[in-house]
Amino acid sequence: MKRSTRRRLTQAALYAVLVLLLVLVVLAADLGAIKDNFFAGAGWGSGGNWADLITIGAKNTVIYTVIAFAGGLVLAFVLALMKLSPAAPYRWLATAYIELFRGLPALLVIIFMGFGVPIAFQWTPPGGTVGAGLLGLILVSSAYMAETLRAGIQAVPKGQHEASRSLGMSGTATMVSVTLPQAVRIVIPPLTNEFVLLIKDTALLSVIGVQIGQREVTTVARDFFSSGPSAGTATSLVQAAILYLIITLPLTRLVAWLESRQRRAR
16 A cells, blocks of 8 residues: 555544544533533623623733733843843842742732732732732743743844944943844744733732722633623633633734744744
8 A cells, every 4th residue: 555545544534533523522412501501692692791801801901911011021131131141140130030930830929919918018019909910920921031031132143242242332232232133033922922821821810809890801701600691600701711712812823923934034
């Protein structure tokens, strides 16, 4: 048997197995129960869950993500430069910070900032509980983005730095005008991926409690799960999942496009 024939037969067998599995799942599923629990009409129609999920939940999710990403990116630039500093104490401090917040769960950091810091220091971050949660997200995301930026800076060929210095440019001018612009282009795909992760991590803010107008998508869906048009069903959770996919899927495709573009450029 020819190799191409075997390959076609193998692919056909794999497709057949997949179709068989789908048929078995459909036959085993209780479609009526699925409809009642995940697609309750009261949650989807007029006066259902969508208004609050979109106008409050989705809006706040995007706002919180932008704030956390912008704050984390600024702090990450500082940490990346500190880790590349010729002064050892700066490298030690940056390394300790990055290892600490990369090693801690984001949920733990958010709870600590929301409850531990106000108790220990009698100080509440600006914005109340939401501000405390966003500060926790900034601390965690900055640690990951700092390593991404550091890798991007080191990925710029050393010849670029040497050529700039030979032209009389100072170390700072070389970093700002030559190295950083190239590094940013390199790290755009992983930074976009970090933005997508932050969109989902905003759901963790629900653990510290937020006011009605400050709820993000997951908190709104959880509230509708216990009360509202679709109370007692998972309809609101399905709607929340749809909103997250609407927000994140275009961004994940953007990451894939940017990565393929970089590969073609190289």
